[in-house]
Amino acid sequence: MSRLNPTGVFLATLLVVLLGLLIPGPAGGALLLLLTAAVTALAAAAWRVTPATLRPVRIVMIALLLAAALWKLT
8 A cells, every 4th residue: 555656546535435426326325335445444454553643533534434325325
């Protein structure tokens, strides 16, 4: 992951979030759930090296992404 371009990763993630929000119905929700799972796995893998001040921010962002996914699925 450290070899990836941070700007490219951010833009790709932003694109997936926007697609998930713009695609109607359960398809958009499923895309957001997949992104939530990927982001959660990455956050869990990097938890030890994440500064304590950033951990709550990551948890809140994952929770918001999950809430958006569940909202789209209903």
